[in-house]
Amino acid sequence: MTMETTQLVILAGLTIGLVYGSVGLLSGFCLMSSMRGWLAEGDGRLVRSYALAIAVAIAASQFLAGDGMVDLGKSIYLQQTFSAPVLFLGGLLFGYGMVLSNGCGSRALVLLGRGNLRSFVVVIVLAIAAQMTLKGLIAPARIALVQASQTNVDANSLPSMLATLGMGEAVSRGLAATAIVVALILFAFADPAFRRSPGQIAAGAVMGVLVAGGWYVTGYLGADDFNPVPVTSLTFIAPIADSLQYAMLSTGLTLNFGIATVGGVFAGSLVTALVTGRFKLEGYSSPRHMLRSAGGAALMGIGGVMAFGCSIGQGLTGVSTLAVGSFIAVAGILLGTTAGLRGSLRVQPLAAA
Template sequence: MTQANTMAPAAIRPGPDRFVVGLALAGLVVLGGLVWLETAPFLLALFAIGAVLGVALYHGAFGFTAGWRNLVTKKRGAGMRAQLLLFALAALIMIPILGSGRDDVIGAVAPVGTSLVVGSFLFGIGMQLGGGCGSGTLFTVGAGNLRMMVTLLFFIVGAVLGSIHLPWWLDLPAVDPISLIDWVGVPGAIAVQWLGLGAVALWVNRIERRAHGDLERTELRLRPIEGSMAKALFTGRWPFLWAIIVLAVGNALTLVIGGSPWGITFAFNLWGAKALQGLGVDMGQFEFWNWAYPAQALADSVLVNIPSVMNFGLLLGAMLAAGMARRFNEASRQTPRGRPFLAAVVGGLLLGYGARLGFGCNIGALFSGLASASVHAWVWFACAFAGSLIGVRLRPWFRLPN
């Protein structure tokens, strides 16, 4: 009887999903080997960084979409404050690197104009209907979410359409890229970014205090709410602060190793264009795919394209994390139908189209843009949040919970 009682907990204790974990590890090894054979070792390092970022995004549940929606619908700002803290830490690390005079690194700096405003606004709507931003779509797909697979497919379609139309949008009124590093130097750029982020944090706190009288403080915890730190490390959920540190350091390492900050959505452009090219479509007929970087990326293997390699790592890292937590495919075990399916289609198209017009997603345009002290990132932030407000109000019609 005593032996039976001793053995019972071990028998029912949930452990890793060995099949999913094994598949993820095999994918990491095989794809990592192909990257090693195809390219210089630095890309293998970026592939590994992508995998770690995927683990952090999954275990930290660090999706921008839910954080924005919770502020609007529940008047709770923990997710938003975590994002602002992430931006502040990344700016502190990356602005000095970009302002050091090195000629082997370049920031995520883009023009401020019609294309940016329209693209980021559409992206904000799309992230609420599609259910995720660029990074959120990827890590949830890696974790086996079937609905997000639909979103990703149409994200790619929208991105290719956006690339075809982008030259027309860029002919509309715009201001040349503005780098705060060039205007006020490294200390001044950090100060401006921190003051701006602090102002947004005060606004978020005011909304939450007016609604609830207090603030959630979970994003500042170093220890997990439940269980040991070791258990949380492998099975989640991580405190926001753990994910913040990993994501900020990961972006800085991407900048130093790859020469530019972390970006996600150009890879979607490339994957869609290569698929069309494989079907016999001449992508050279479109101006965007004759520009130097897109044309070179289209001619090369995806295993030498930094955003693609990092995205592959992110997908497999999230899959590994979901397998370790035994939560792979936990969010959706059935293919979405009806209005939720339509929301994934429409949301994906808006995400892809908006990301191309807006020079990236929450990662490439917002996170990396703010860490690069680019003015365009603030415009992107405001317009995408405005679009997100509309997306939140459209969700009930699509039978999506708020």
């Protein structure tokens, strides 16, 4: 890969991050906030915005794949061997940690740009826990769990499952994508309140397009037979961990799409907060509040690595590939989030939070 292509991929990642940070701040785009609004407050606008984002991400990403512009099979999501139990368990841990920390990793970056110092603790602890799970003290246990429970599958995506019934690749891809996209769009626009929320509609559409944009940048613009970049898109657990490591050891590391995206999200939120007068320094209300937040961040870092992604990395990007493993991870994330918001394991609100 030429130096010009490398710079193009990094610049594109930064741009995608800037847009994500700005839109995320203005719209409140976040799975945890969406679920809380829907389950606890009866407001389904944010969760429907999230559903629209998934629909747009699937439609645009599958178009790129069907047109031969991007080989989604080179991503981490479409592997022939994976551990369903570890993906699901990781999703559970991430979802519950997300409730404890009051937002996911990407949301923490957005809020940090707005001056929320609680999010600084979340980002740092998440990064350390993720790096420990990827390459550090927790890594051997994670690898042992995966090796003990992994399975080989021929059909690792919904289209490939349909293809086993005798359908052609194009037909199975189109059928699987269309069925899910139509269902999600119907769900999103079934709510009159959402239909009257142009900002939430726009936010969902933009976030979905950004996912496809990431695939296009890394899978098409960054394609090089001699030195290709990893085919990826929006995801935040490993990139946040890499960003912290890059900040400390940049001379021995290489700037990549994920690190550029993380920096872009923070910068986009910061600039938007300053321009719109939303910047405000905020801290913890009590030591207990800090402990809960940091504990949730640790669960997100560990769980996110086990699940191969977060509420964005799997919830949008992974699902856009229609990978079976991504749906398993997302099921865990949704269940973990629901457990934190409802039922006997519900995270109780802090008195002065």
